[in-house]
Structures are given as C-alpha cells and as structure tokens.
Amino acid sequence: MKIAVLGTGVxxxxxxxxxxxxxxxxxxxxxxxxxxxxxxxxxxxGNPPFAEWMTQHPAVxxxxxxxxxxxxEVVFNATAGSASLDVLTAAGADNLAGKVLVDVANxxxxxxxxxxxxxxxxxxxxxxxxxxxxxxVRVVKALNTMTAAxxxxxxxxxxxxxxxxxxxxxxxAKKTVTGLLEELGHAxxxxxxxxxxxxxxxxxxxxxxxxxxxxxxxxFNVKIVR
Amino acid sequence: MKIAVLGTGVxxxxxxxxxxxxxxxxxxxxxxxxxxxxxxxxxxxGNPPFAEWMTQHPAVxxxxxxxxxxxxEVVFNATAGSASLDVLTAAGADNLAGKVLVDVANxxxxxxxxxxxxxxxxxxxxxxxxxxxxxxVRVVKALNTMTAAxxxxxxxxxxxxxxxxxxxxxxxAKKTVTGLLEELGHAxxxxxxxxxxxxxxxxxxxxxxxxxxxxxxxxFNVKIVR
Numbered sequence: 374m375k376i377a378v379l380g381t382g383v384x385x386x387x388x389x390x391x392x393x394x395x396x397x398x399x400x401x402x403x404x405x406x407x408x409x410x411x412x413x414x415x416x417x418x419g420n421p422p423f424a425e426w427m428t429q430h431p432a433v434x435x436x437x438x439x440x441x442x443x444x445x446e447v448v449f450n451a452t453a454g455s456a457s458l459d460v461l462t463a464a465g466a467d468n469l470a471g472k473v474l475v476d477v478a479n480x481x482x483x484x485x486x487x488x489x490x491x492x493x494x495x496x497x498x499x500x501x502x503x504x505x506x507x508x509x510v511r512v513v514k515a516l517n518t519m520t521a522a523x524x525x526x527x528x529x530x531x532x533x534x535x536x537x538x539x540x541x542x543x544x545x546a547k548k549t550v551t552g553l554l555e556e557l558g559h560a561x562x563x564x565x566x567x568x569x570x571x572x573x574x575x576x577x578x579x580x581x582x583x584x585x586x587x588x589x590x591x592x593f594n595v596k597i598v599r
Numbered sequence: 600m601k602i603a604v605l606g607t608g609v610x611x612x613x614x615x616x617x618x619x620x621x622x623x624x625x626x627x628x629x630x631x632x633x634x635x636x637x638x639x640x641x642x643x644x645g646n647p648p649f650a651e652w653m654t655q656h657p658a659v660x661x662x663x664x665x666x667x668x669x670x671x672e673v674v675f676n677a678t679a680g681s682a683s684l685d686v687l688t689a690a691g692a693d694n695l696a697g698k699v700l701v702d703v704a705n706x707x708x709x710x711x712x713x714x715x716x717x718x719x720x721x722x723x724x725x726x727x728x729x730x731x732x733x734x735x736v737r738v739v740k741a742l743n744t745m746t747a748a749x750x751x752x753x754x755x756x757x758x759x760x761x762x763x764x765x766x767x768x769x770x771x772a773k774k775t776v777t778g779l780l781e782e783l784g785h786a787x788x789x790x791x792x793x794x795x796x797x798x799x800x801x802x803x804x805x806x807x808x809x810x811x812x813x814x815x816x817x818x819f820n821v822k823i824v825r
Contacts, residue, residue, distance in 0.1 A: 490721045495805065496711075535824040538806070565809045573806030579721065580764070580799030583791045584823060593825035598761040599814055 374553075377402055377445025379438055379460055381409055381423045382416070384477060384521045385451035390430055391525035395556055400434040402441025404463065410435065442468035447475060447549065454480040454499050455492065458506055470509040473546045475553070476500050476571075477516045477524065479578050488582040491575065500540060500571030511546035514571035515539045515554065518581065520591035527594070528558040535594035536561040540570040563597060600779075603628055603671025605664055605686055607635055607649045608642070610703060610747045611677035615659055617751035621782055626660040628667025630689065636661065668694035673701060673775065680706040680725050681718065684732055696735040699772045701779075702726050702797075703742045703750065705804050714808040717801065726766060726797030737772035740797035741765045741780065744807065746817035753820070754784040761820035762787040766796040789823060 378389045379402040386401075393399045403409040403423075412422045420426075427433065434444070442448055442464035452460045457478045461469065480499040481489040493499055500514035516524040516537060527533040537559045541547045551562045565573060577595070585591050604615045605628040612627075619625045629635040629649075638648045646652075653659065660670070668674055668690035678686045683704045687695065706725040707715040719725055726740035742750040742763060753759040763785045767773045777788045791799060803821070811817050 485722075494802075495716045495720055531824045535822075563810070563813060565806070565813050570806075570809045570813075573809040576720075576802040576805045579802045580791070580796075583796045583799040584789070587789060587791050588823075588825055590825070593823055596761075596822040596824045597810060597814075597819055598757045598822045599816070599819035 374398070375444055375446045376400075376449065377436075377441040377447070378449045378451050379441060379464060380449075380451035380453075382451065382453070383418065383420055384524070385449070386420075386423075386426050387521040387525045388449055388451055388477070389433055391557060393430060393432055399432070400436045400441045400444045402436055402438040402464065404438060404460075406435050406437060438464040439468055442472070445472065447473045447553065450474055450476045450478050450503070452478055454478040455482070457499060457503060461503060461507060466507055466509065469507055472510060473549050474503070474507070474510045474512045475516070475550055476503055476512055476514045479517050479575055481578065488579070488586075491578065494576055495572060498569070498571040498575050500568050500575070504542065504568045511541065511543040512568055513539055513541035513543070513546050513550040514568065514574055515550055518574050518577045519594045523592065523594055524557070526558060527560070530592055530594060533558045533560045535596040536563055538563050538565050538574045540565045540568055540574060542567050561596070600624070601670055601672045602626075603662075603667040603674045604677050605667060605674060605690060606677035606679075608677065608679070609644065609646055610750070611675070612646075612649075612652050613747040613751045614675055614677055614703070616656055617783060619656060619658055625658070626662045626667045626670045628662055628664040628690065630664060630686075632661050632663060664690040665694055668698075671698065673699045673779065676700055676702045676704050676729070678704055680704040681708070683725060683729060687729060687733060692733055692735065695733055698736060699775050700729070700733070700736045700738050701742070701776055702729055702738055702740045705743050705801055707804065714805070714812075717804065720802055721798060724795070724797040724801050726794050726801070730768065730794045737767065737769040738794055739765055739767035739769070739772050739776040740794065740800060741776055744800050744803045745820045748818065749820055750783070752784060753786070756818055756820060759784045759786045761822040762789055764789050764791050764800045766791045766794055766800060768794050787823070
C-alpha cells in the first residue's frame with residue numbers, strides 16, 4: 374500500500390521505518406524538503422537530524438506535505454497536535470479528499486510547562502476538529518495512546534498483549550486502519566465508535582504522562598481487561 | 600478499622616458491604632438518616648431502596664454525614680462528584696481533620712445529556728478541589744476508574760489481574776489506602792504521585808464511558824502492562 378506519513382519527528386520516523394519493513398511504499402511529508410534534509414543539528418527533542426535517519430532508510434521518499442498527501446492511499450498525521458490543522462491545510466484538502474487519515478496526534482499544550490495540558494478536550498477533540506475542517510477526509514483516530522516504539526511494533530512489550538483504540542465516522546476506513554494496526558502487531562484493536570470518541574483516547578494523555586513519570590519509562594501500555 | 604462510607608448509592612453500598620465482609624466496622628453516612636430509611640421507591644438509577652439493602656447488611660451503621668465522619672478512621676467519599684464538596688462540608692472539616700479521605704468520586708456533569716462531560720479537568724481536578732477545601736484532610740484519590748463491583752472485589756475479573764491508581768500529597772495516607780486496596784484484592788496499585796495526578800485518573804472517565812458502550816458491559820478494567 375502507498376502510505377504517506379506527515380511529520381519527521383520520532384513518531385513519523387518510527388512509523389515510516391516500520392511500514393517500510395512491512396513492505397509498504399512509504400513517503401514522509403515535510404514542509405520544506407530541502408530545509409529538512411539540510412539540517413545538521415539534533416532537533417528540539419534531541420533526535421538526530423532527519424538526513425542522518427534517511428541514510429538508514431533510503432527507500433523512504435521525502436516529499437512536501439502536498440506531494441505526500443497526493444502519494445498516499447492512507448495518510449498518517451504524525452505531526453504535533455498544535456501544528457496538525459496547519460499541516461493538513463498545507464497538504465491540501467483536494468489531495469486528501471476521500472483518503473483515510475490516521476490521526477496519531479495529541480492536542481498537547483506545552484505553553485504552561487510540564488506536564489502539558491490539552492488545548493481541546495471533553496466537549497471536543499483534535500480528531501473532531503480535523504474531521505470538521507476536512508469533511509471529505511475519512512479520519513480515524515488511532516495509536517495516540519502509546520509511545521512511538523509501541524505504535525509501530527507493539528510486540529516489543531508483553532508480546533503485544535495490550536490494547537489500542539480506533540475512533541471514526543467511516544466504518545470502512547476503520548476496517549482499513551484496523552487491518553494496518555494488525556499488520557503492525559496490534560492484537561486487540563477496540564472500536565470505540567464515531568470520531569467524537571477520540572475525546573476519550575486523547576484524554577488518556579494526562580494519565581499516560583503521569584504514568585511515564587511514575588514508572589520511569591514510556592514502554593508501557595493500557596490493556597483493557599474484560 | 601473503623602471506616603465511614605459517605606453516600607448510599609451503588610458505590611457506597613458495594614464498598615460498605617465488602618469492607619464489612621473483610622471484618623471492618625462500617626458506618627454509612629447520609630444527609631438525613633430518617634428520610635434515607637423511609638424511602639420505599641427505587642432511586643433514580645433503579646436501585647432498590649436503601650432500607651431494603653440494610654436488611655441484608657444489619658451490621659452497618661447508618662449515620663448522618665457528620666456522625667459518620669466522626670466515626671471513621673478512614674472515610675470514603677462515595678458521593679456524586681457534583682455533590683461531594685457539599686457533602687464534605689456537611690460532614691464537617693473538624694470531624695474530617697487528620698483523617699484519610701479516599702475520594703472515589705468523579706466530576707461528571709450530566710447537564711448536557713449522555714455521555715456526561717467533566718465539570719473540572721486538565722488544569723484542576725475534583726481531588727484537588729477537595730484537598731484545597733479541606734487542607735487538614737489527607738485526600739487520596741483512588742478506585743474512581745472502574746465500576747463499583749470491581750472497586751470492592753477486583754478478583755471478580757481476571758482474578759484481579761488489572762490496575763488501580765492512588766494520587767495524594769500524603770505518603771502515609773497513600774500507604775494506608777494501598778493496604779486497604781490490597782485487602783480488597785487489588786494486586787497492582789500504582790502511585791501516580793501528588794494529588795494533582797488525580798487529573799489523570801479522573802480524565803480516564805470519558806474513555807471508560809465509551810468503552811462501556813463499545814463492550815456492552817462495565818465489567819472491564821485498565822491494566823497497565825509494563
């Protein structure tokens with residue numbers, strides 16, 4: 374499958390590398406390809422420059438947001454939540470129309486320091502904001518409740534014995550995404566319902582962040598025992 | 600131990616019955632003892648009248664909020680979140696001073712219909728509101744992330760193989776509560792940190808409510824796999 378991953382941070386890189394390993398054609402989207410490839414310093418989070426990562430993943434195409442959106446049959450939004458609507462606007466509603474958008478972003482607001490709060494919650498969600506702004510896109514909220522390594526390869530923890538969630542208005546799109554998640558190794562994909570249920574998975578972030586602090590590692594995940 | 604349970608709904612009844620079974624002395628607190636015992640109709644949630652429940656649990660004392668707060672060495676807040684500050688005021692800051700208050704309530708706002716939203720979240724929590732209003736009480740947020748039957752007897756599901764959380768500023772109080780939770784059968788009690796971490800466990804409610812809908816049963820719980 375042709376898959377576009379919007380975003381060159383850890384989440385985008387980790388998903389892109391894994392999807393490539395699984396045999397998909399993968400393009401990573403960024404605002405300015407030349408600028409992204411020209412950077413030689415680690416990013417704000419201390420990750421090595423993207424060009425360095427590219428040397429290990431030469432099969433990945435690096436495209437503008439718009440070209441990546443045109444390329445992908447499925448598009449992952451792996452950008453910061455605060456940038457997502459802007460990035461998707463740059464990707465272009467026409468290029469995204471009819472496509473499945475896997476929204477992995479969280480509406481984290483770092484303006485008040487750590488831990489971040491949520492800039493949208495409870496009566497609305499980032500997933501819904503994106504669906505409203507791009508009504509022709511088939512938005513599926515997924516994977517936003519765990520660290521990047523586990524999104525891409527859940528079997529790294531407890532042989533995949535934990536849960537992930539999908540939220541979206543389009544059942545066929547949720548089926549496509551569930552299939553992709555199962556390919557990644559997610560054994561327990563729970564369909565929460567329509568896109569408004571993204572409120573629930575996004576509001577998991579505050580306890581997720583506290584658990585990271587309490588456990589001293591992000592290598593944990595929620596399992597819904599029933 | 601002398602334990603007071605404030606609230607006569609399902610959560611209060613279920614906890615009171617189980618704590619009694621475990622050999623504790625239990626008093627249930629209510630606003631007006633005579634009125635509570637005089638009711639002959641099921642409550643709003645369809646639960647049988649409290650007097651009927653009492654016939655099966657004659658060892659439970661029924662007291663006013665204030666008398667129950669005086670009685671208890673540990674006090675459970677098992678009231679509706681929207682009523683909690685009012686109930687604790689009726690219980691009396693003097694009666695509660697120095698005691699461990701296990702805050703089981705959630706800040707659910709049903710005014711907009713179902714599913715409820717949260718009347719406090721993200722930048723504050725009900726647990727913190729209670730701690731600020733009653734600075735001499737040792738508030739520990741706990742058990743608010745699961746259905747009443749599992750709060751009281753977690754081994755009813757997967758032999759107790761799931762998680763619960765404590766949040767609070769007083770480490771000794773958290774130790775007392777953790778001991779009580781372990782008596783109930785909770786095998787994995789995770790200390791999230793100070794009372795501000797109650798934001799995290801309270802913000803689990805939206806996904807909990809959606810999971811209830813998706814799974815068709817409230818008999819599930821979160822396990823933190825790590």
